[in-house]
Amino acid sequence: MGALLHPTTSLCRTCKRALPALVEAREDRSVWLSKSCPEHGAQSVRLSTDAAWYAATRAVKPVASAPRRTPRPVHFGCPFDCGACAQHGQKVRLPVVTITSACNLDCPICYVYNKNDGTWHMDVAAFRRILQHLKDDLGEVDIVNFTGGEPFLHPEFMTFLEVARDAGVHRVTICSNGLFLAKNEPLVKRLGELGARVALSFDTFDPQTDVVLQGSRLVEAKLRALDLTEKYNVDVTLIPVMTKGMNDHEVGAILRMAMERPNVRHVELHTITYTGQGGTHFDPSRSGRISMVEVLDRIAETTHGWLTREDFVSSPCAHPLCYQIAYLLLDPDGGPPVPFTRFMPREALYACLAERLYLEPSRALEDALQDAMDRLWVSDEPEAERTLKILRQLLGALFPRDRVITREEALRAAERASKAVYVHSHMDEDTFDVERLAQCCDSNCAEDGTTIPVCAYNVLYKEKEAEFMAAPRSWGERSGDVKLRRLAVLA
Amino acid sequence: MRALVARGLPVDFTWCEGEARARALSEATGAVGRRLDLTDRAALQGFLRAVVDEGAPDVVLHCAAVSQARGLQDLTDDDWDRAVEVNGRSAFALCRALGPAMGARGGGDIVLVGALDRGQTLPLPVHFAATQGMLSAMTMALGKALGPVGVRVNMVALGPLGEGLSRALPASLVEDYRAFSALRRLGTAEEVARVLAWLALENTFMTGRVVTANGGI
Amino acid sequence: MTGRLEGTRCLVTGGSRGLGRELCLAFAREGARVAFTFRRREADAEDTTLRLRALGCEPQCFQGDVADGAHAQAVVGALTRAWGGLDVLVNNAGVQHVVPLALLEEPDWDLMLNTCLKGPYLFSRAALRGMIRARKGTILNVGVFSSERIVEAPAHYAAAKAGLRGLTDALAREVGRHGVRVNMLSPGLLDVGLGRMLMPHRVEEYRAQAALGRTGTAEEVARMAVFLVSDENTFMTGARVTPDGGL
Ligand code: SF4
Ligand SMILES: [Zn+2]
Numbered sequence: 001m002g003a004l005l006h007p008t009t010s011l012c013r014t015c016k017r018a019l020p021a022l023v024e025a026r027e028d029r030s031v032w033l034s035k036s037c038p039e040h041g042a043q044s045v046r047l048s049t050d051a052a053w054y055a056a057t058r059a060v061k062p063v064a065s066a067p068r069r070t071p072r073p074v075h076f077g078c079p080f081d082c083g084a085c086a087q088h089g090q091k092v093r094l095p096v097v098t099i100t101s102a103c104n105l106d107c108p109i110c111y112v113y114n115k116n117d118g119t120w121h122m123d124v125a126a127f128r129r130i131l132q133h134l135k136d137d138l139g140e141v142d143i144v145n146f147t148g149g150e151p152f153l154h155p156e157f158m159t160f161l162e163v164a165r166d167a168g169v170h171r172v173t174i175c176s177n178g179l180f181l182a183k184n185e186p187l188v189k190r191l192g193e194l195g196a197r198v199a200l201s202f203d204t205f206d207p208q209t210d211v212v213l214q215g216s217r218l219v220e221a222k223l224r225a226l227d228l229t230e231k232y233n234v235d236v237t238l239i240p241v242m243t244k245g246m247n248d249h250e251v252g253a254i255l256r257m258a259m260e261r262p263n264v265r266h267v268e269l270h271t272i273t274y275t276g277q278g279g280t281h282f283d284p285s286r287s288g289r290i291s292m293v294e295v296l297d298r299i300a301e302t303t304h305g306w307l308t309r310e311d312f313v314s315s316p317c318a319h320p321l322c323y324q325i326a327y328l329l330l331d332p333d334g335g336p337p338v339p340f341t342r343f344m345p346r347e348a349l350y351a352c353l354a355e356r357l358y359l360e361p362s363r364a365l366e367d368a369l370q371d372a373m374d375r376l377w378v379s380d381e382p383e384a385e386r387t388l389k390i391l392r393q394l395l396g397a398l399f400p401r402d403r404v405i406t407r408e409e410a411l412r413a414a415e416r417a418s419k420a421v422y423v424h425s426h427m428d429e430d431t432f433d434v435e436r437l438a439q440c441c442d443s444n445c446a447e448d449g450t451t452i453p454v455c456a457y458n459v460l461y462k463e464k465e466a467e468f469m470a471a472p473r474s475w476g477e478r479s480g481d482v483k484l485r486r487l488a489v490l491a
Numbered sequence: 492m493r494a495l496v497a498r499g500l501p502v503d504f505t506w507c508e509g510e511a512r513a514r515a516l517s518e519a520t521g522a523v524g525r526r527l528d529l530t531d532r533a534a535l536q537g538f539l540r541a542v543v544d545e546g547a548p549d550v551v552l553h554c555a556a557v558s559q560a561r562g563l564q565d566l567t568d569d570d571w572d573r574a575v576e577v578n579g580r581s582a583f584a585l586c587r588a589l590g591p592a593m594g595a596r597g598g599g600d601i602v603l604v605g606a607l608d609r610g611q612t613l614p615l616p617v618h619f620a621a622t623q624g625m626l627s628a629m630t631m632a633l634g635k636a637l638g639p640v641g642v643r644v645n646m647v648a649l650g651p652l653g654e655g656l657s658r659a660l661p662a663s664l665v666e667d668y669r670a671f672s673a674l675r676r677l678g679t680a681e682e683v684a685r686v687l688a689w690l691a692l693e694n695t696f697m698t699g700r701v702v703t704a705n706g707g708i
Numbered sequence: 709m710t711g712r713l714e715g716t717r718c719l720v721t722g723g724s725r726g727l728g729r730e731l732c733l734a735f736a737r738e739g740a741r742v743a744f745t746f747r748r749r750e751a752d753a754e755d756t757t758l759r760l761r762a763l764g765c766e767p768q769c770f771q772g773d774v775a776d777g778a779h780a781q782a783v784v785g786a787l788t789r790a791w792g793g794l795d796v797l798v799n800n801a802g803v804q805h806v807v808p809l810a811l812l813e814e815p816d817w818d819l820m821l822n823t824c825l826k827g828p829y830l831f832s833r834a835a836l837r838g839m840i841r842a843r844k845g846t847i848l849n850v851g852v853f854s855s856e857r858i859v860e861a862p863a864h865y866a867a868a869k870a871g872l873r874g875l876t877d878a879l880a881r882e883v884g885r886h887g888v889r890v891n892m893l894s895p896g897l898l899d900v901g902l903g904r905m906l907m908p909h910r911v912e913e914y915r916a917q918a919a920l921g922r923t924g925t926a927e928e929v930a931r932m933a934v935f936l937v938s939d940e941n942t943f944m945t946g947a948r949v950t951p952d953g954g955l
Contacts, residue, residue, distance in 0.1 A: 377810035638919020673884025698954035707946035
């Protein structure tokens with residue numbers, strides 16, 4: 001047995017009842033989460049290949065930012081009181097709105113439950129109520145993420161976009177597999193006009209891998225969707241789901257493409273989870289499981305070091321083991337992109353991310369850049385000169401001397417000068433850790449004002465909703481006893 | 492005051508010593524004059540309360556000031572106290588009483604009249620200079636305090652005029668002014684009144700500031 | 709009804725857009741004759757001209773660089789021939805360039821100082837000959853709030869505008885005895901120029917700092933300027949007027 005890192009509460013992979021669990025470091029420096037179900041026996045899963053990284057990362061405390069409203073009482077204990085309850089540590093930074101159960105694919109790796117017979121669509125009035133709840137909770141709603149299913153299959157999809165825009169949401173993202181976009185140029189054009197962004201799943205360039213992961217050949221369609229979004233100035237976040245031995249060797253190529261395509265703003269790498277209708281049956285041995293730090297190391301290998309582990313910081317708005325974030329400055333002269341951490345201290349980047357999940361122009365960022373410029377200026381390193389030159393060009397774009405630009409143009413210039421790489425590790429029943437869950441800031445938002453962390457939603461709560469399940473499950477007797485509850489508090 | 496009346500605005504004013512002049516002004520302009528001794532705290536309070544009760548004004552000018560052409564050795568504690576009472580405290584009491592009331596009515600302008608913007612170096616009577624510094628610093632803070640309710644507070648720092656308080660300045664100082672100021676002359680009440688009227692009626696975006704109208708010194 | 713600047717002959721440098729344009733329009737509304745200069749933005753200059761015409765004012769419009777002495781001479785010469793003289797000069801032309809010292813190169817410095825400081829000197833000198841001869845006239849230098857106190861501003865910009873303040877004071881002293889007045893107007897963040905380009909959080913910061921809780925409009929600042937250059941203003945010279953919302 002190895003060294004205990006921390007106790008927590010997890011779930012049985014079969015019956016999903018809450019179980020006390022231990023996270024330990026083994027001799028080979030790997031980190032394992034172990035638990036035992038009275039009915040289904042002992043279970044353990046590897047959480048990380050690097051105990052030192054795991055411990056150091058977990059030690060980063062997220063900025064305390066509890067939700068203003070907690071509609072659910074603390075009753076069963078985490079994770080059975082979501083809504084949120086008073087023990088939750090983070091307000092919603094990324095509101096996720098599931099607007100349809102319909103999907104035009106049936107991906108083996110899909111981690112959500114969808115249902116195409118008797119499809120359910122959210123009505124617009126319900127979305128209006130959700131926005132109102134969010135406004136009450138957050139003051140302003142600057143970001144909303146639509147998901148499904150495939151959101152474009154909602155017959156009134158455009159109305160949702162307009163409602164969001166009219167409510168002042170300035171960053172609307174739509175999760176999509178891209179098939180619809182590839183075939184529907186006017187739709188892409190309209191998205192551009194409305195300033196909406198697409199979160200495009202993109203797992204591989206290899207047709208064979210494609211078939212294994214998504215069930216059909218989609219590469220061509222996705223590249224076409226990328227071309228069209230570029231043509232109509234629609235910003236894109238690429239969402240590759242990393243599966244070990246399948247596509248993890250492609251991460252460098254995907255990142256390179258992201259750097260080259262001007263409208264790709266972010267890459268959000270997910271680690272595979274075995275939840276959802278696809279996820280639970282795909283790869284029964286779960287050999288494709290990959291941990292956060294492995295993804296970071298694969299990135300370093302496949303980018304030949306222009307992006308490494310040290311370039312990532314945790315998100316201050318979430319549990320550190322959930323989000324790792326790197327920002328990169330693009331070199332207009334064609335040199336490799338420069339991670340922000342190469343010209344500012346990691347703490348500074350971390351601090352700049354405290355307000356929002358994404359980096360936005362702020363006083364903190366400006367100060368950090370100003371410090372960076374001074375430091376680069378007094379430095380003798382050759383790389384410093386190149387970076388300073390890039391920053392000079394950026395300032396020139398923000399404050400052009402030969403013409404007046406609007407604030408919107410300036411913001412766009414600023415956005416286009418950099419790219420972000422997020423590594424986001426969702427949890428499934430195996431890896432479930434209530435300590436992480438209670439610091440989640442991505443929540444699925446419902447009409448009744450409840451907000452449920454997406455991992456809890458996908459693993460537990462969605463099953464309760466008839467809209468998504470052929471045979472909805474009752475809540476059952478899964479919640480823990482008093483002892484478990486105390487563990488949850490401790491977490 | 493005549494500059495305001497000339498624009499067809501209803502004006503009230505107060506006076507203390509120059510009864511004959513006050514009457515003449517009332518007759519000439521139709522403005523209502525009231526006697527008020529600014530060193531009489533109770534009277535000032537009562538007056539301000541009455542003004543608030545009648546409905547806060549849109550514009551308030553504070554022009555009252557006292558000084559004596561005395562050297563440092565000759566200044567008494569009473570001179571000091573009286574200058575502070577009239578030049579400083581009365582302006583403070585006025586802004587404290589009327590500022591919020593004006594704000595409650597939707598905002599307005601207070602213009603304080605003084606003599607220094609803290610940029611000049613002049614051999615002024617010490618007690619007078621002290622109150623002028625007080626007034627200009629107070630203007631800055633009043634601007635901050637009353638800005639949020641939409642009341643602007645500014646000060647005009649006047650150069651010596653051929654009348655009024657300038658007669659309480661040392662004669663040599665007035666002569667120097669005539670010789671060395673940019674315009675090489677003293678001002679007139681009429682022309683500085685136009686500056687006051689401009690600030691009181693046309694300014695919408697400046698507050699807490701001292702504007703000089705002094706012929707350039 | 710006659711305007712407050714009826715027949716007054718006004719020249720505004722950098723008048724094709726922003727505050728300069730609003731000054732031209734405000735002066736024209738009060739019956740002034742208006743001329744303005746611009747450097748590059750022909751379409752904007754055309755637009756200003758059309759707006760002035762709509763107010764019944766036929767403007768004179770000159771293209772050139774304020775830091776070019778020959779240009780200054782030519783503009784003032786042409787106006788003297790056309791109008792017989794000049795009553796009001798507003799030195800408004802400027803450049804907006806935001807850059808920290810680390811990136812502040814010599815050409816940036818020169819461009820800034822030339823436009824914001826040498827330009828006003830050249831135009832003032834050209835205009836003052838006629839004004840002193842006529843023993844009448846006024847110059848208004850447009851500064852900026854960052855020259856009034858220490859706020860974050862690019863060093864070359866702050867230096868140029870502080871220099872302009874010195875120029876204002878010195879000129880006021882020097883030409884006051886000829887009946888010519890020189891004042892400075894230093895507005896805060898407005899709905900034109902820098903105020904339109906800055907990132908939202910900077911504008912928010914400004915609002916939070918300003919006692920009046922808002923940024924200004926070019927129009928209200930231009931309205932204040934009317935009095936400063938008019939004949940109503942006889943005793944203010946060497947003065948600084950800082951409409952900045954109470955920073
Ligand atoms: S995840 Fe948050 S809201 Fe849900 S039960 Fe745990 S602490 Fe409460
Ligand atoms: Zn079980």
